[in-house]
Every structure is written in structure tokens, then in C-alpha cells.
Amino acid sequence: MRADYVLKRFGIFLIIVWAAATLNFFLPRLSPQNPVREKLTQQALSGGYLQSGIQEMVKEYEAKFGLDKPLWAQYLNYWDDLVHFQFNYSIVSYPRTVLSMMGEALPWTIGLLGVTTLLAFLIGTFLGALMGWPGAPKFISNYLLPPLLTLSAIPYYVLGLVLLYVFAFQAKIFPIFGGYAAGVIPNWSSLAFWWDVAQHALLPALSIILAAIGFWALGMRAMMVTTQGEDYMIFAEAKGLKGSTLFLRYAVRNALLPQVTSLALQLGHILSGAVLVEIVFSFPGIGTMLYQAIRANDYFVTQGIILGVITSIGIATFILDLIYPILDPRITYRRA
């Protein structure tokens, strides 16, 4: 792996984080609202106070949060905080920091998203490879493809709602919400707790997997069809190689490359969908946390989550970029 390739990819990662953080800083400041005044007015109203002293209080708080300084000073300050992982406190559940709340929710999301994305990618790619291979059984493309394609057109969370209603509410086979049974204290060393979590995670996972398989299958099938016209395939066949070698080592290996590229591109899209799946199932991950933060106007939590998630996606993309040259050594030699 060449150093300039790695450096370039890392540069792109830094740009992603910088852009996300900068948007996060400037967009809210472009809006005419003043979060401090709003919060104080809200509290004054709910407490039934007169609003006479509010102006002074707003000034006081703005000085405290550094909001009275010029914009560039605030921006530098903001970066200083970010570099030190200072994500501020939650407004709603005050003594807790945004970082600790995210630390609690993130493993759930990574677990759900990692497993489902990987499974959907593997199953979908495998099915797609079979669909694009002349020697494979025909029933796959005849009976499996149409329903999978239809499912892939439907948003994850809509499928989630259907599954939830049918299997959890009507049939009562699966628990209806949460990440584990209510009242249970998370204990990752007990097998029973794992089983409980698996039961709760199955429906959300299923709604992501079922909806995503079609996408991967379609892409893989198209690539398999393309590879079959290539010279090296004809040559390999003429050499008299076994069908399974042709399929795995020649066709699949080459068709897989664009799939990995598109996996890197799709991560953000998958995450957007998974956020809403979590909300539908009240799964205790980042998505549900974000939903609650938005509902409660918990400004810092919303910002922290968005920045944290975009950074994580950036890291994931960076890792995929590093894996990619191992699959396809040509990529590092290309000057793109």
C-alpha cells in the first residue's frame, strides 16, 4: 500500500469531519433564534415568573457560554472543545455529559448496524452472484428476485412497522420494544441477557436485512453479467478450469470489487435508514437518542450525536478504503 494513497484517504476523512463540524457550528448560528433566550423564556413561562429580568440573564449566560465573543473566537473555542472531546452537557438530563450518553448508545447501534449491514451485504452479494451465473438454479432469479427487489424499494422503517405489528403485536412471537426486557439490568456476562437482547434485536435487524438484500443482489448480478464477457473468463474456460473455480476465483472475485466500493458509499445511506428503524422499535441506540433529543430540544445532544455519527461513518469509510487495495491492488497505482 502506498503512502500517498493512505494520506489522501486520510485527508478526505479529515475534510469530512471538518465539514460536518463547521456546518454544525455555523448553521444554528445563521438562524434568527437565540437558544439561550428561548430556554430562559420557556423556563420563566413554565415557572410563572415575570419576564422582566430576562434581558440581563440572557447577557449573563451568553458571557458564561462565550456567546458574546466574535464569531471567529467562538469557532476557535468550539474546535478547542472538539479536539478535547468536550461535547458539553445534556440540557434535559443535566449532570450527564453528551459524551457519556453517546458512549452508552453507540455500542447498540454499532452492533445492530454492523451485523445487519454485513449480513445483508454477504447474503445479497451471494444471491446476486448466483443470479448472474448461467449454471446456477433458475428459481433464484425467477422467484426470489422480484420480492427482494420490491422490498428494497421500501424504506427500512416502514418494513419495520409492518414486522412489528405482525410478529410482535399480533402474533406476540417477539417483544414489542426496547433493546432488552423492561426492568432488567444489563449484564453482559450472563447468557440469558444475551438471549434477551438477541430476541429484541431480531425484528429491527430483519427489517434492515430484508430491505437491503435486494440492492446488493441487483448490483452484484449486473457485475457478474459484465464479467462474463471478459477475455480472462473465456480464457479460463478454455483452459478447462472447474466450474466452481471459474465462479469463485474468476467471476465473483472480480465482480466483488465494485460492490465494496458501493458499500463504502452506502454506509451513510444505510445509517440514515437505521436511525429510523431504531425509533420504530425504541431500540436503545443512537437513533432513539437522537429522536428524544430532537423532541426535547436538547441542542447539545443533537449536535453531539450528529457530529459523532458523521465522524464514525468517516472512520468506517476510511477503513474500507484501506481494505480495498488488498482486494484490488490496481487501485493504489491509479492517480485519481
Next chain:
Amino acid sequence: MASVPTAAAQSLPVEPSEGGLGEKLRGVLGYMRRNPPLIVGLVLLLSLLLFCGIGALVYDLNRARPLSVPPGLPPAADYPFGTDNQGRDLFAVMVAGTPLTLRIGLMAGFIGLFVGTVLAFVSAYYGGLIDTIIRGVVDIGLTVPGLLVMIIIAIAVKGNLSVEQMALVVACLAWLYPTRTIRSQVLSMRERAYVQVARLSGMSGPEIIVKEMLPNLLPYLLASLVGATASAVLASIGLEALGLGPLESPTIGMTLYWVIYYSALLLGMWWWFIPPIVIIIILFVGLFNLSVGLDELANPRLRRSV
């Protein structure tokens, strides 16, 4: 609202026959028979439009407002889809909301496609530094989860969004994907013989783009429009389900928001969430098939039968 289907019907590659309308129609029908996804897509979307059109004519849409009917009733003769917890008639909500959701999608789709096409031409035709910048922005923009960026934007402009503002929020990112795909189309088109001939015969850059390339790109642009509309609808419903939509409009996404907000599922109020789900499924499956059909129309050599 009907602009997508009619535009699709008009731009079909009919042989320039002198046989008049009947002949042309037969040509269109003959083509449609060879392109089943196009038919499926058109039929699904037209039936959705028909539902809204007829519904709007015969039904009192004021019932889509909260507190206009008794709350929490299951479907009955008076309320075909039942009513929700806040006293909306769900039939009226669906009839009034589907066009709103489509409007958000189409507005954002058009803006995205327009901006995307302009940027793609600038980027691919002129190349150089500007191409590097546009390509870089698009590549990076596409890796970032769009929903999250839209959440930042929607929160920044908060205070009640109107349906049009909602469309603008969604349009903020709707141009990224069209820019990328159209750019690669333009790149390959730039090397074709007829463009070279036009250049040699002294046509200026903008002239070549408008007179030579755009007409040839039209079917492809139409397919991109459908794709952009579908993702805009998806994004808008996602934002709305999070509670960042036009709170006072009965769009499909807002209906889902209320479904989640009041846990309609746990209350067993199936009539509350089944209609929006069915409409979303018809809409997306219809748009998906339409875009596959148009893809095949724009790129007959592809022949990716579905």
C-alpha cells in the same frame, strides 16, 4: 402532479411515422409491452393520483384537520379509514397528504436535478480545477449520512416549516447524486462523433451543450428526476417521522410521526398506520419501477430486465 407520467409518455422513442395519432399510440403501446417495469410503475403511480384526485372531489378535506371528527374511531361507513387520536379523519388525511408529500418530492427532485445538471455540465465539459472541486464536494457529500445533515438544517430553520420550506431543506442535498451520474454521462457523450463534429464546425460550448447534448440526455434526465424524487420523498418522510417536518400539514410523513408519537401500534389502532404504510409502499414501488423502466428507455443497450 401528473407531470412525471405524461412527460414519460411524450418522450418515448416513437418512430417518426406519418401514420397519425393511432399509429403513434400503437408504437407507444408496443414499446410499453416490452418494458413491463414502466407499466407497473405508471399504473401504481396513476392509481395513487386517481385516489387523491377523486378523493379530493368527493370528500370533505377539512376533516384532515385535528379535532374535526370524533377521535379514535375504527373504520366505519362514515369514516372509511377511521379517525386518529387527535380527531383527524384518516381518509381525508391520506387524500390531502399524499399530494403534499409528492409535492415536496417533486419540488426537491426538480431543484436537485436542475442544479445537478448545471454542475455536471460545468464540471464535465470544462474540466480542470472546477471539475476537481465539484467532484470532491460530491464525493464527500455522498459519504456523509444525508439525513443527519438535513436534521442540522431543519433544526436551524425550525419554527414551523411550510411544505415549500420542507422541499427546500430536502433539496439542499438532492443535487449530489444527479451531479455525479449526469457528469459521467456527459463525459462519455463529449467524446461521441456528433459532439466532435459540432465542435469542429465552430459551435460554442454553451451552444453544443444546449443544442446537441441536452436533447440526447433527456431520457436519462427523466430517469434521474424519478430517482431524485424518490430519494427526496424518502428523506422528507424520514425528517417528518423525526418530528422535523411541517407540523400543521397532514403529509404522509407527519402521519407516521403522530403514529410513533402516540404509539398507535401499542394501542392496536391498525387503521391509523396501515393507510400511510400502504401509500408509502405503492409510492416507492411505483417510483422504483418507473425509474427502472425509464433507465431501460434511456439506455436500451443495458437491457437489465427486472
